[in-house]
Amino acid sequence: MIRVFIVDDHPIVREGLRSLIQHQPDMTLVGEADDGTKVISSITTLKPDVVVIDLRMPGLDGLGVLRQAQALTPAPSCLVLSSYNEPDYVIAAIEAGARGFLLKQSAYTAILDAIRAIANGEYVISPNLVGVLFTNVAELQRERLRQALADDESALRLLKALADGATTLEIGAMLHMSEVTVKRRIQDLIKLLGVRNRTQLVAEAVRRGWI
Structure with a gap:
């Protein structure tokens, strides 16, 4: 059973993800938060396998949460679910420890597949971002x-x-x-x-x- 924790300051997003996860036989929702400052203590106690997280939030932002989460033992696998598709955001999230990055307009099936994949140790990136990332990496080179x-x-x-x-x-x-x-x-x-x-x-x- 994959233990999932949701972090997003938009109630409608949390509600949609909550409903989605609760209907999966291989997943259980162990908690959620609407503010980055509340997350670390919660996931330390609840020990989720996967944290689904937004980047822009009040208090501690998603990047800050990602960095702190990676210092935990065991560290949860983190999936960023964001409306921002700029390569700087994606690269920053990956550098901070994210194992996956999807756009919020991704299909529900894609989100569920991503949760399962990163819980299994894989990496996931939204197909819409692949071309942008390759272009950005080429420019960095x-x-x-x-x-x-x-x-x-x-x-x-x-x-x-x-x-x-x-x-x-x-x-x-x-x-x-x-x-x-x-x-x-x-x-x-x-x-x-x-x-x-x-x-x-x-x-x-x-x-x-x-x-």
């Missing part, structure tokens, strides 16, 4: 590469030479590269920094304080 570029002496010398008006042939001689390699490296930097041409590339390098 690009930003890490941009940050690493700040320590790439060869790239910084190339950018400085471009800013000084050097030709690709002159840059190649300075960096001991062929002119073809220099041109390819410049195009790679343009793509990485999300600019359109060499002028914008130099301007972006200046903006970041690299040259």
Whole structure:
């Protein structure tokens, strides 16, 4: 039997989830709360397997509850049920310890399946959020590469030479590269920094304080 605890400040949401869970033969509702500050003491006592939680609440918000819940022994599996689909919210919830993130407009069957899945140690993400997350993760990876570029002496010398008006042939001689390699490296930097041409590339390098 999966022991479920609901945390949401909207009575109609709690009522809907309560009715849904109470009609499942493999689930039991052990408690609910409308304020994040009331949650930790309750789940410490009631020991639910799964906590279904909203992010925006009075008092302690959902992220705060998630972080504190993960410090408990045993820690419950937490499913975020939110109306916010921005990637920052999703990533923050996952980093805080959520095992699942669904949008509130998800079908009841999807919510029940998610509760069962995370109770079984799985991770769940709303299908509507997958594309957004992959796009955001790709951008984070690009930003890490941009940050690493700040320590790439060869790239910084190339950018400085471009800013000084050097030709690709002159840059190649300075960096001991062929002119073809220099041109390819410049195009790679343009793509990485999300600019359109060499002028914008130099301007972006200046903006970041690299040259």
